[in-house]
Amino acid sequence: MSYTLEELPNSHGLLGEGPHWDIETQSLYYVDIPNAKLFRYDYEENKTYSAIIEGENHASFIIPVDGESGKFAVGCERRVAVVAWDGVSPSAKVERIAYSVQPGEEFSSNRINDGKADPRGRLFAGTMFPDIDMTKRTGELYRFEKGKPVAPIKSEIGISNGLAWNEKTNKFYYIDTMDLEVKEYDYDFDTGVPSNPKVVFKHAEHWPDGMTIDSEGNIYIATFTGHTVYKVNPRTSEILQEIKLPTKQITSVAFGGPNLDVLFVTTSAYFDEPAPAGNTFKVTGLGVKGLPMSKVKI
Template structure:
């Protein structure tokens, strides 16, 4: 297959993550985690806008809030914050805290990591131990379901690094990556209740650490690998690797389909630990011959 990889203008990051394509604004939102920065790539302008999230140390995901223009659910430490940003200004502000998890002293070094809304608008996000020296050692993370009007629901405990999330609504499946397990799991998913059950490993790699994930309209998932230069296209039903998309940098963090026809795969990366250029750039992959699914805003 002939595909093309290009860097987006002005979308360099330290740790790029959480890409979310917003159909309404034709924009790709994402975060630069360790410097608490929000980014918006405007497709029509071919330009990237960035904002520092005032008073925060981390911004680990960004999901637009349904029905509230310029409002986003953002992961800040162990809080889900509602942030106001017009998508242009160089600063953004937390308006309120919607949820907080793991408040105890034993979780001081934990923070929220990847987050995404399910097809019904529930926000799913999980935590991880954030000390780089022992990042794979401790399993203090948890995965949660934040549903409007309900208490926080614990989906999974004993998590190392809560990471990639995506859903197949037609097949009632939920896919989840705990990077510390070096695998991706498929769950049966009840769309009415938000309950995930019966985990099954469908992707495992001996050395490449899986990170973020997305899905296409055919039900194949795309798994970014933080240590492998690669996004793997995988059939989760058969575990067959259908395609390996190779990038010019090592730390590939996540992926999302976007563009007017949802046929561009946007891919974030990291330059953590002084990785050489073009590490940290945000890329677009064209020519894949597939389309993604519209991403869901959160109801919060």
Template sequence: MRCMGKWQERKQFNNAWNKIYYKSHNLINNCAMSYKIEPLPNGDTLIGEGPHWDIETQSLYFVDIDVAKLLRYDYKENKTYHAVLEGEKFASFITPVEGEKGKFAVGCDRRVVIVAWDGVSPKAKVERVAHEVQKGEEFALNRLNDGKADARGRLFAGTMYNDQKDLFSTRKGELYVFEKGKPVKTLKSNIGISNGLTWNEKANKFYFIDSTDYDVKEFDYDCETCVTCNPKVVFQHSSHLPDGMTIDADGNIYVATFTGHTVYKIDPSTAKVLLEIKFPCKQITSVAFGGPNLDILYVTTSKLNDQPPPAGSTFKVTGLGVKGLPMSKVRI
């Protein structure tokens, strides 16, 4: 029998997935609920990350880290655009710059750079370096990882050690706040893999993931000074590696697991898992709410280490019955 080509496999898989509904169990209400998972068109990545929903353009921006690629999914067109970031090895997050159309803050190695991209062209260029951290030779193998703007437009981003051999034993990462007109502030040191972060400003809480700790920590948070204190573990898994994270309008957090096929919905006030959203691939990297009503959960994945299809696809999850919070642009 003639072997099926990869594009044929992908086409058949996507056609099948467009018809599939996954059911899960809502642990709070003790009733079944349905949600639908669908892949975005042309949203394949090696390591998809950093999803950011931009209300102004009705677009989902995200990155493909290890090939320095920027992506934009246009909701109205139902189409994904790709751009190679010229001259760079990594692109670890992408956040639109407030008041500057077509400008983005992007994490490249240990630099936060400002990139010009029209969201359509196949190439994008670095215009300037806004910040650089960990300049010493001892940090040569470090790079920025996850990054996101808070409600005041301050960019929070952290570093990680990027040597696969010692990935889980070397804690040279740090978490920073980049605020316009102010020096870079170090929030936390001794980090393995700085990863998911989100805020509940109404409750004065900040949530942060160091993937090497296999947990999500909640901090009491001063929104004015960015001071964090009183860390408390609100989610922990012995084998599933937590990665990216977001929050809904009810204050529940959603945690992607890089080794677990799953996005977990968690009530941080009780540390209870409310919902497990299951995917047909293992490496789930990050999550963000978007869509016109902010009720679609967008999910990035990875096909690192030759994971089979549909690994690397970017998905949308509908029917969850919740809404997210608007994501902020960065002031830089």
């Protein structure tokens, strides 16, 4: 199947991550992690706006807060901050801290990495040791649910990354990059509890990173070392399509656009990768649609 790649204007970041398509504003939000930078790509204007979060060193994901216009849940170090941004101004401010994780000394170096809201508005986000170290499995995956204590879901994680849910099949998909695989869990949407993990995709060469899902239940896996987004049928583990990018470090993916049929792809320019590394792309012509992404209930 043919597809078309296009770079988003003014989309460059050192480590682009956490894409979230907001139906209400018809905008793609994402972050540049080490520069605490937020982006908003306005689909209708074909224009990208960006802002630095005042006083912060990292921003690992950005998700609109349900019922609070112009407010976003953002992963900042070991905190989930509520950040106020109008989507246009060059600066954004932390309004309050919604959650904090890992206060213990043994986790003091960790930071929050990828995060996403499940279809009920619960935030799932995990942590990682700040440097890529195969021996450091100090990360954990947490569930943040309105009115409830922070709940650890999984421990001994290397790099907590991609997340996706399928309500039709009651499944949850999760990536620990250091495992080089995607795990599928049974998921109770009433309680937010995953169980019975099994491996549905494993790649011996490339590091899996961010992930999304389409309306047919196929998952799309960004590979940090492989120029490629893999479309995979999790029921059979078959690779259905390889979407090739003109840069190596593919960090995450999200469906968006007015019809949810555009695949947005974030990338990294780490380790002096040449241009167009670090730019964000849109992929059209895939012939599939994604699922609406959820806002966070805080």
